[in-house]
Amino acid sequence: MGKDAPYVLVVGAGAVxxxxxxxxxxxGARLAMLCRSDYEAVCKHGSFxxxxxxxxxxxxxxxIIKNPSECPVPPDFIIVSTKALPEIDVASLIRPAVHPxxxxxxxxxxxxxxxxxxxxxxGNELISGMTxxxxxxTAPGRIEHIDSGRVALGKxxxxxxxxxxxxxxxxxxxxxxxxxxENILAKRWEKLVWNVPFNPISVLSRADTSAIxxxxxxxxxxxxxxxxxxxxxxVAGFPLxxxxxxxxxxxxxxxxxxxxxxLVDFENKRPMEIEAILGNPLRVAESHGLSVPNMRAIYALxxxxxxxxxx
Amino acid sequence: MGKDAPYVLVVGAGAVxxxxxxxxxxxGARLAMLCRSDYEAVCKHGSFxxxxxxxxxxxxxxxIIKNPSECPVPPDFIIVSTKALPEIDVASLIRPAVHPxxxxxxxxxxxxxxxxxxxxxxGNELISGMTxxxxxxTAPGRIEHIDSGRVALGKxxxxxxxxxxxxxxxxxxxxxxxxxxENILAKRWEKLVWNVPFNPISVLSRADTSAIxxxxxxxxxxxxxxxxxxxxxxVAGFPLxxxxxxxxxxxxxxxxxxxxxxLVDFENKRPMEIEAILGNPLRVAESHGLSVPNMRAIYALxxxxxxxxxx
Numbered sequence: 001m002g003k004d005a006p007y008v009l010v011v012g013a014g015a016v017x018x019x020x021x022x023x024x025x026x027x028g029a030r031l032a033m034l035c036r037s038d039y040e041a042v043c044k045h046g047s048f049x050x051x052x053x054x055x056x057x058x059x060x061x062x063x064i065i066k067n068p069s070e071c072p073v074p075p076d077f078i079i080v081s082t083k084a085l086p087e088i089d090v091a092s093l094i095r096p097a098v099h100p101x102x103x104x105x106x107x108x109x110x111x112x113x114x115x116x117x118x119x120x121x122x123g124n125e126l127i128s129g130m131t132x133x134x135x136x137x138t139a140p141g142r143i144e145h146i147d148s149g150r151v152a153l154g155k156x157x158x159x160x161x162x163x164x165x166x167x168x169x170x171x172x173x174x175x176x177x178x179x180x181x182e183n184i185l186a187k188r189w190e191k192l193v194w195n196v197p198f199n200p201i202s203v204l205s206r207a208d209t210s211a212i213x214x215x216x217x218x219x220x221x222x223x224x225x226x227x228x229x230x231x232x233x234x235v236a237g238f239p240l241x242x243x244x245x246x247x248x249x250x251x252x253x254x255x256x257x258x259x260x261x262x263l264v265d266f267e268n269k270r271p272m273e274i275e276a277i278l279g280n281p282l283r284v285a286e287s288h289g290l291s292v293p294n295m296r297a298i299y300a301l302x303x304x305x306x307x308x309x310x311x
Numbered sequence: 312m313g314k315d316a317p318y319v320l321v322v323g324a325g326a327v328x329x330x331x332x333x334x335x336x337x338x339g340a341r342l343a344m345l346c347r348s349d350y351e352a353v354c355k356h357g358s359f360x361x362x363x364x365x366x367x368x369x370x371x372x373x374x375i376i377k378n379p380s381e382c383p384v385p386p387d388f389i390i391v392s393t394k395a396l397p398e399i400d401v402a403s404l405i406r407p408a409v410h411p412x413x414x415x416x417x418x419x420x421x422x423x424x425x426x427x428x429x430x431x432x433x434g435n436e437l438i439s440g441m442t443x444x445x446x447x448x449t450a451p452g453r454i455e456h457i458d459s460g461r462v463a464l465g466k467x468x469x470x471x472x473x474x475x476x477x478x479x480x481x482x483x484x485x486x487x488x489x490x491x492x493e494n495i496l497a498k499r500w501e502k503l504v505w506n507v508p509f510n511p512i513s514v515l516s517r518a519d520t521s522a523i524x525x526x527x528x529x530x531x532x533x534x535x536x537x538x539x540x541x542x543x544x545x546v547a548g549f550p551l552x553x554x555x556x557x558x559x560x561x562x563x564x565x566x567x568x569x570x571x572x573x574l575v576d577f578e579n580k581r582p583m584e585i586e587a588i589l590g591n592p593l594r595v596a597e598s599h600g601l602s603v604p605n606m607r608a609i610y611a612l613x614x615x616x617x618x619x620x621x622x
Contacts, residue, residue, distance in 0.1 A: 204515050205615040215618055217611035224604070293535070293604035300528035301612070304516040307526055 017081030041140035110276025154184025328392030352451030421587025465495025
């Protein structure tokens with residue numbers, strides 16, 4: 001594609017951001033990577049090493065920068081793949097790199113982070129998305145892709161855009177399945193059905209998914225939490241398909257034992273995506289006067305646990 | 312009192328059992344102590360060392376035994392102060408020492424352990440009770456009394472017995488406040504109002520009471536759990552006094568930071584009194600078709616946590 005290739009700035013060069021950046025680069029896009037903690041190491045090395053069952057490779061971005069204002073080209077896309085944490089002010093962070101033509105792409109879990117970004121950049125297109133992948137950062141600049149690696153995208157608040165299709169085309173070119181959804185927020189709620197039970201239960205009980213499913217009381221708690229998510233999604237205007245709870249339970253029971261990302265974060269003393277996954281949906285429930293006692297209990301416990309661990 | 316003094320066998324020579332045994336001994340009762348893990352060490356030493364703000368002393372029981380059948384005298388009282396765990400079959404354990412005149416005294420937390428014992432010994436008086444004390448076993452045969460040390464007793468299922476009064480008199484003689492309650496089971500439910508929130512929340516969040524109270528969401532969760540206990544107590548026929556929830560919250564907010572016994576057990580990898588404190592009241596709720604979602608959620612989490620820790 002050369003000089004006409006879309007220019008992509010990735011903000012949040014963790015495992016997920018780097019992996020998908022590397023795939024876009026393989027498909028011909030021009031890449032700038034914003035690195036924070038890994039900046040020195042990656043600059044020195046000049047590239048990222050990607051290990052993958054689909055083949056290992058070196059990903060060499062056009063630019064490795066420490067500050068969005070250093071982005072050498074007005075980017076066509078800014079992909080935000082930081083963790084969804086209230087303490088990360090994404091709008092302020094990316095503002096120096098946002099140009100009138102820039103599409104902002106949010107690849108994050110949970111809900112409640114699209115709206116503030118859309119409000120901060122009313123003149124820019126916002127593409128909202130999620131990833132489904134098992135990938136780990138094994139060292140600065142070293143990423144190990146373990147399993148799957150799917151993307152779901154859609155225009156915020158809804159619709160399908162040309163730019164989303166362009167991005168999906170690039171992903172497809174390097175064998176990353178990328179679905180485009182007309183109603184991406186409904187997909188966000190759909191993903192919450194899994195994340196709301198398994199992420200916090202795993203942290204509070206130090207259990208992997210198979211232990212949670214093997215234990216009758218925690219399996220039932222997972223079901224109750226999923227039903228609460230469905231009830232919030234419904235009042236929020238995103239009714240999920242009937243049977244989604246059982247489908248998620250069956251799918252999880254059949255999975256290999258899996259340690260959730262929130263448990264991995266907790267064990268590594270990294271902040272957990274508590275607000276994106278629990279706090280924000282809980283506030284949606286509250287704003288509709290909906291009672292979700294299990295989510296409320298879990299939220300209190302995990303907040304308290306994090307409070308203790310951060311002090 | 313000499314040879315006419317009441318003969319007391321204490322089953323469960325942990326910190327609580329030993330402390331109150333020592334006080335009865337000071338008041339003139341004859342004591343036999345059933346020791347399990349500490350048997351060798353205590354036999355060798357011949358006594359228990361009690362450290363207490365009220366004065367340190369050596370407690371020298373008449374008998375230190377390893378098996379209830381070795382009790383040298385048919386006991387007037389058997390005080391059961393083991394932990395309230397489903398895996399401890401108290402009836403089978405004490406049966407060899409139970410004589411027709413023996414009063415069985417249960418000094419345990421939680422609910423659901425009196426009934427099976429009463430059923431196992433229909434011809435014996437059962438005195439049900441609870442202790443309120445801060446006391447620690449610092450080494451085999453060494454007990455450190457830290458704070459308070461109150462007893463509440465009553466005849467099971469209700470009433471006041473001469474034997475309970477005799478025991479209360481002995482406690483009073485060695486400065487242990489001992490209340491006798493006509494409706495001791497109501498007192499059990501009353502104590503659960505505190506134990507149901509603070510014990511499991513502290514374990515799941517590794518927090519002491521002041522951290523739980525300082526955090527708005529966990530303070531509200533504590534309140535909800537207390538309200539659920541009150542609602543179960545009411546349908547079970549033990550309506551608690553209005554205002555008990557706020558009273559418990561205020562009292563706990565004013566307390567010095569306290570690490571609950573369940574958290575201490577968890578940290579020391581000892582089994583926790585999950586069934587006595589949560590499982591049994593939850594089953595009472597179920598039998599009345601009462602919904603207690605917070606207790607159910609907490610029960611699932613702590614069961615799952617314990618499952619992982621025991622494997």
